[in-house]
Amino acid sequence: MMTVNAELALDNEKAELTLTDFDSKVIIFYDKNEFTDFKHGLFLFFKDKKFKSIQSTPDHKNIPTADTMVQIIPPQTLDNDDLKQCLTNIAKGKSLPELTEVNEPSQVEMYDYLGKLLLLLEKFGFTFTQKKRTPAKAQHRWKKTLSEIEFFVDDFHSQATVIWQKRNEFLIKKGAHLRPSYSLNKDGSVGLGARMGTQLRDEQKDKIQNFITTEDIILKSVNEVGLFLYFGGTNSWLVLKDNNGQTIDEWSKVKK
Structure with missing residues (x-):
């Protein structure tokens, strides 16, 4: 001290x-x-x-x-x-x-x-170091044209085709490959992403066989899609891409 x-x-x-x-x-x-x-x-x-x-x-x-x-x-x-x-x-x-x-x-x-x-x-109460401004969180907006676009995941040991069909509905097409396992934290504990991803899979377990989905699955957000497919751990708005490599973030981000 x-x-x-x-x-x-x-x-x-x-x-x-x-x-x-x-x-x-x-x-x-x-x-x-x-x-x-x-x-x-x-x-x-x-x-x-x-x-x-x-x-x-x-x-x-x-x-x-x-x-x-x-x-x-x-x-x-x-x-x-x-x-x-x-x-x-x-x-x-x-x-x-x-x-x-x-x-x-x-x-x-x-x-x-x-x-x-x-x-x-x-x-004496004096703040010497200037606090860095935290960038504002990006906002995304659904529009009808998005429901006509297929977005693909081919990363983190998972593969899937996803459609943002309604504002709070993301459809993962039948035949998606789920990441089989998750990494533990450095202290050996199970991370939040792994726990949430496991819970989402448990809710859909009747539609999963050998880490492959046997029916279409509906989730509520891009975040849930990432947790379900590969236990999250990254910005999923940048993972889902269309046929031309344009991300779902680019398609839907609100420009200021």
């Missing part, structure tokens, strides 16, 4: 922390009028506790839009430019091990200092 040893001086305008393990100070300014020393260290700017920018010599007349400014006065043994570059890269989502070669003696202190500095900022 990492421990940060620091002395704190606090008033209404700022919080000044002296890192006793290093010759270093971190000063958090809550009032711009108190922010007067632009000659020493690095300067971090936060808006609503979220990191906005970092500067080494900020222009007093052109301070970035921010409600809190943090002045970092690092140990004299650390290079300001190196520290600034490391903090910039961390803000972009890189991790400490990616940035510092800890087997190099000159980087050991940098690694240690950065770790404690980031922990300190985190405990």
Whole structure:
């Protein structure tokens, strides 16, 4: 467990922390009028506790839009430019091990200092790393023309012909070959896809013989089709393809 040893001086305008393990100070300014020393260290700017920018010599007349400014006065043994570059890269989502070669003696202190500095900022509620936006989940829409197209599966030890005949109906034609077995998780347990796929097969067991379907089977979604045929584990919208290799995803994805 990492421990940060620091002395704190606090008033209404700022919080000044002296890192006793290093010759270093971190000063958090809550009032711009108190922010007067632009000659020493690095300067971090936060808006609503979220990191906005970092500067080494900020222009007093052109301070970035921010409600809190943090002045970092690092140990004299650390290079300001190196520290600034490391903090910039961390803000972009890189991790400490990616940035510092800890087997190099000159980087050991940098690694240690950065770790404690980031922990300190985190405990004061500052978000340094920008969260990456999660891409919006693709939306698909059924249309009547889709009911006239055969989509094929020939992968993951399975083969099938599938028709999206209604909005919530996917027909798997008689004679589909099901993947005979599933892989276990690394710890030897049965994964969710395997359990769900097995359940779907149990519901249709009177229509399956030797892993081949003996009748047409109706399922409710592309996801169920993938679980039934090959226990899922991949994006089935990209697996089902027409005669020309165009995926069911390309046929039905809603364009924004």
